[in-house]
Amino acid sequence: MMQNNRNYFIAIALSVLIVLGWQYFIMGPRIEAQRVAEEARLAQQAQTTQAQTDTGAPAGSVSGNLPGSSAQATAETNREEAIGKSERVAIDTPALAGSINLSGARFDDLKLKEYRETVDPTSPIITLFNPADTKDGYFTELGYIAGENAGAVPGPSTPWTLAEGDKLTQATPVTLSFTNETGLTFLRKISVDEHYMFTVEDTIKNAGIAAASVAPYGRITRYNKPTTASVYVLHEGFLGIIGATGSLTEQKYGDVEEEAVTNEKATGGWIGVTDKYWAAALVPPQSIAYDSRFSHFTDGQPRYQADFKNDAVAVAPGQETSLKTLVFAGAKEVRVVNGYALDDSWFGTLFASLRGGNAADVQSYEVPRFDLLIDWGWFWFFTKPMFQLMDFFFRLVGNFGVAILLTTIVVKAIFFPLASKQYASMANMKRMQPKMEELKAKHGDDKMALQQAMMQLYKEEKINPVAGCWPVLLQIPVFFALYKVIYVTIEMRHAPFFGWIQDLSAPDPTTFINLFGLLPFEGPTFLHLGVWPIIMGITMWLQMRMNPTPPDPTQAMLFNWMPLIFTFMLGTFPAGLVIYWAWNNTLSIAQQSIIMKRQGAKIELFDNIKGMFRRKPAKTK
Numbered sequence: 001m002m003q004n005n006r007n008y009f010i011a012i013a014l015s016v017l018i019v020l021g022w023q024y025f026i027m028g029p030r031i032e033a034q035r036v037a038e039e040a041r042l043a044q045q046a047q048t049t050q051a052q053t054d055t056g057a058p059a060g061s062v063s064g065n066l067p068g069s070s071a072q073a074t075a076e077t078n079r080e081e082a083i084g085k086s087e088r089v090a091i092d093t094p095a096l097a098g099s100i101n102l103s104g105a106r107f108d109d110l111k112l113k114e115y116r117e118t119v120d121p122t123s124p125i126i127t128l129f130n131p132a133d134t135k136d137g138y139f140t141e142l143g144y145i146a147g148e149n150a151g152a153v154p155g156p157s158t159p160w161t162l163a164e165g166d167k168l169t170q171a172t173p174v175t176l177s178f179t180n181e182t183g184l185t186f187l188r189k190i191s192v193d194e195h196y197m198f199t200v201e202d203t204i205k206n207a208g209i210a211a212a213s214v215a216p217y218g219r220i221t222r223y224n225k226p227t228t229a230s231v232y233v234l235h236e237g238f239l240g241i242i243g244a245t246g247s248l249t250e251q252k253y254g255d256v257e258e259e260a261v262t263n264e265k266a267t268g269g270w271i272g273v274t275d276k277y278w279a280a281a282l283v284p285p286q287s288i289a290y291d292s293r294f295s296h297f298t299d300g301q302p303r304y305q306a307d308f309k310n311d312a313v314a315v316a317p318g319q320e321t322s323l324k325t326l327v328f329a330g331a332k333e334v335r336v337v338n339g340y341a342l343d344d345s346w347f348g349t350l351f352a353s354l355r356g357g358n359a360a361d362v363q364s365y366e367v368p369r370f371d372l373l374i375d376w377g378w379f380w381f382f383t384k385p386m387f388q389l390m391d392f393f394f395r396l397v398g399n400f401g402v403a404i405l406l407t408t409i410v411v412k413a414i415f416f417p418l419a420s421k422q423y424a425s426m427a428n429m430k431r432m433q434p435k436m437e438e439l440k441a442k443h444g445d446d447k448m449a450l451q452q453a454m455m456q457l458y459k460e461e462k463i464n465p466v467a468g469c470w471p472v473l474l475q476i477p478v479f480f481a482l483y484k485v486i487y488v489t490i491e492m493r494h495a496p497f498f499g500w501i502q503d504l505s506a507p508d509p510t511t512f513i514n515l516f517g518l519l520p521f522e523g524p525t526f527l528h529l530g531v532w533p534i535i536m537g538i539t540m541w542l543q544m545r546m547n548p549t550p551p552d553p554t555q556a557m558l559f560n561w562m563p564l565i566f567t568f569m570l571g572t573f574p575a576g577l578v579i580y581w582a583w584n585n586t587l588s589i590a591q592q593s594i595i596m597k598r599q600g601a602k603i604e605l606f607d608n609i610k611g612m613f614r615r616k617p618a619k620t621k
Contacts, residue, residue, distance in 0.1 A: 082131035083109050089174050090167045094194050095330065098129065100168065104156045105176055105188055107198070108132060108139035110329055112278070119494050119502045128278055128329055137301070138222040140280055140327055142200055144186075147213030147312045151182035163187070170194050183208030184315070193363045196330025197340060202323045206315040213314045216323055218282045219307035225253045226275045234488055235375045236275055238294035238306050241368050244268025244286065248372045251294045253304060260295040269368055271306045272328070274375075277490040283326035283367050284308050326365055331490050332374050334387060336362050341370035375488050379481065386481045387489055394491070400504055401497030404482075404576055408583050411478055412591070419588075420595055432461060479581070486576040497579065501532070504576035508532045529571040532578045537567030539585035546592050 088099035091110070098110040110129035117123045130136045144153035154160070158178055165174035173191035187203040206212055226236055238251040243266035251261050263271075267289045272281030284290045292308040315321050328340070339362025376383045389410060393403035412419070435457060443450040486492045492505040500510055508530025541563040570578050 077133050077135075079127075079130055079134050079136075082133045085133075089162060089165075089176075091169075091192070092167055093170045093192055095196060096192070097125075100174075100190065101131070102160045102162065102176070104141055104143070104158055105154065105160045105190075106132075106139050106141045106156070107327060107329060108137075112331055115277075115331060115490075116494070119496075126278070126331075128280070132221075136224055137303070138224075138280075140218070140220050140282065140329060142202075142216070142218045142282075142325055142327070144214040144216055145309065145312075147215060147314075149182060149208070149210040149212040150214050151180040151184060151212075153180065153184070153214050154178055154186055154188075160188070168192055182210075182212065184212055184214075195333070195336045195362065196328055197363070197365060198327040198329070199365075200325045200327060202325075203320055204313075204315050204323075205320040206317055209317055211314055211316045213312040215312040216285065216288075216310040216325070217307065218284060218325060218327075219305055220271075220273050220280045220282060221303050221305045222273060223301060223303050225304070228276065233377070233484060234276060237273070238271070238304075239274055239373070240271035240281075240292065240306070241269040241370075241372065242266045242271070242292060244368050246368075248369070253296070256294050256304065257296045260293055262291070262293045265289055265291050270326075270370065271308055272373065273304070273306050274332070274373060276488065277332060277493055278330065279328065279332050279373055281326075281328040281370075281373065282306070282308060283328070283365070284310055285323045285325060288313065288323075326367065328370075328373075333490055334374060334391070337373050338371045339363070340365050340367050377484055379477065379484075382477055383481045383484045386478075387485045387491075390485065391491065399497065400492060400495040401501065401576065401579060404504070404580050405583050407482075408580055408587065412584070412587050416591075419591060424595055432457060479577075482580055483574070483577050486574045492574075492576060495576075497575070501575050501579075504579075505574050507572050508575045508578065529568060530575075532575055532582065533567050533571040533573075536570060536578050536582035536585065537563045539582045539589070540566060543585045543589050543592075546589060546596075 083099065087102040088109070089102065091098045091100065095113055096110060097113055098107075100106070101108050108129050108131045110127075112126040112128055115126040117126060128138070129140070130138050132139060141156060143155045143158070144150075146153045152158075160176040160178050163175045163177040165172055168174045168190060170192060173189055176188040176190070177185065178188075179185040183206060185205040185207065187205070189201045189203075191199045191201075193199075202216075204214065235250050235252070237253045238249075238256060238261070240249050240263070241247070242249055242263045246266060246269050249263060255261075268286045270281050270283040271292050271294075272279055288310045290308045290310045292306070295305045295307070297303050297305065310323075313321055313323070330336075341364075386407070390400065390403045390407045393406040394400050397403060397406070436454065439450060439453045439457070443453060486505055494502070495504045496502045497504055501508065507528065510530040511528045512530075512534070513528070544559050544563060570581065
């Protein structure tokens with residue numbers, strides 16, 4: 001059964017190998033092809049002049065269309081020129097910089113102060129929103145659709161007047177006003193917190209002689225998809241919670257290009273557009289039913305759009321009504337996003353206390369399930385605790401690389417009882433090896449008798465031949481959860497370790513092809529192999545040498561080549577994941593050595609290494 005035990009390990013290794021092979025040979029080329037195609041599309045789009053036109057209202061809404069924009073998107077209109085063409089109110093907070101366009105009261109100029117395009121501290125800060133008349137237009141707009149006796153209502157080109165305040169900051173909101181020909185006055189108070197949430201409070205006053213009705217709408221419009229190609233472990237595109245108790249709805253850009261998605265009418269919830277690290281979301285007035293949709297338009301300026309339209313509200317003569325809409329635009333920081341959602345469950349309270357804070361550290365808006373703005377995946381119950389544990393250690397030591405090492409120790413401690421049984425079983429199997437050889441010699445080719453004799457031996461010696469399988473199986477989800485956390489959370493973006501690792505979410509930047517930076521050129525991507533992947537490969541090789549060399553030549557060849565194959569495959573994986581694997585292997589070697597020594601089993605590591613360099617005897621004829 002020692003042979004069977006090895007077969008379990010081979011099956012597990014092959015399963016992981018298939019997944020890694022899929023990533024390396026299938027998804028890698030596909031992602032590269034998508035990236036090239038997207039760059040070609042953007043280059044062609046930049047050479048043409050396209051107009052953004054009106055879009056239809058969501059299905060089931062009252063009569064009228066969601067207003068569009070008459071702005072032109074041309075390659076010649078740069079961002080600075082577009083911003084300078086309109087009156088604006090500056091935005092200046094600890095996290096945000098930009099301005100609000102008074103034409104339409106549109107959020108179309110927004111930068112994230114705390115994040116830069118590269119690890120270089122002098123590189124430009126991240127730009128999120130761009131004006132409509134640029135080739136990379138991306139903006140958010142709130143307005144109204146006119147109903148009975150409403151007259152002209154705020155839309156994309158409405159000239160709002162600055163009524164109060166001169167700059168939008170965390171401490172100083174601004175108020176805009178617009179009055180139409182029928183006596184309707186719209187007062188829009190805009191405030192922002194220290195992070196990424198804008199609160200837009202509209203007060204509609206009717207000084208006319210007849211009741212008027214208006215239907216609020218909101219939209220997020222962007223011209224281009226993310227420049228980085230999407231991958232299967234991460235959702236980028238449209239998403240939302242449709243209804244206060246609804247489930248998460250996700251739609252990819254490609255799916256919406258084929259057919260627009262109209263969501264069911266609902267009350268409460270939110271809609272948005274998400275990238276890997278950034279997002280924009282709209283939270284409609286939560287007490288009024290709304291229709292919503294995710295669309296792609298090819299008339300005029302091609303664009304992607306997430307929009308909602310509330311049911312009409314009536315304002316009697318001499319009366320007023322108020323509506324509140326939230327606009328999120330910024331980085332998907334876990335603590336901030338969770339705070340907006342007000343996760344008061346036992347799970348959220350537990351991990352808030354672990355990280356030394358609570359829901360009060362971030363102003364809460366009680367947005368339903370807003371924490372799902374971050375793509376934790378189907379196994380969120382595993383990935384979220386993994387991140388919270390790493391974040392807890394990060395706040396203690398100030399380095400996410402060290403936090404990964406400490407998290408690995410905790411994971412090893414959790415699995416220690418199972419690992420102990422695994423290694424103890426392996427040690428007992430080694431001790432029983434002479435008796436097994438005797439049984440093989442005794443029963444010869446009678447496999448049934450040999451099987452029964454071995455089972456009796458296992459029973460007498462209290463050995464479980466499959467005990468070594470379970471710890472490995474249980475640690476596979478740990479690997480994928482850590483991969484998910486490192487890949488999707490913005491906290492890992494540009495997070496340094498030590499030395500040359502300045503971004504744990506990116507591959508090790510060194511490569512042996514140019515002697516780790518000594519030669520002035522870069523090799524092909526498929527040969528990219530940095531220092532940490534090599535270290536990981538060495539630790540994996542040492543771990544496999546802890547066990548006797550399999551007698552079967554095929555198994556022996558697989559065990560010999562597997563570390564090398566994994567080394568090259570992990571060469572393009574995030575450095576944080578490779579560091580975890582190398583450290584986990586090192587801890588496993590130490591753990592296995594201690595347990596096997598206690599069991600009185602021989603540690604094969606040094607003998608196996610010596611055997612590799614020992615001259616083999618010449619074959620006799």
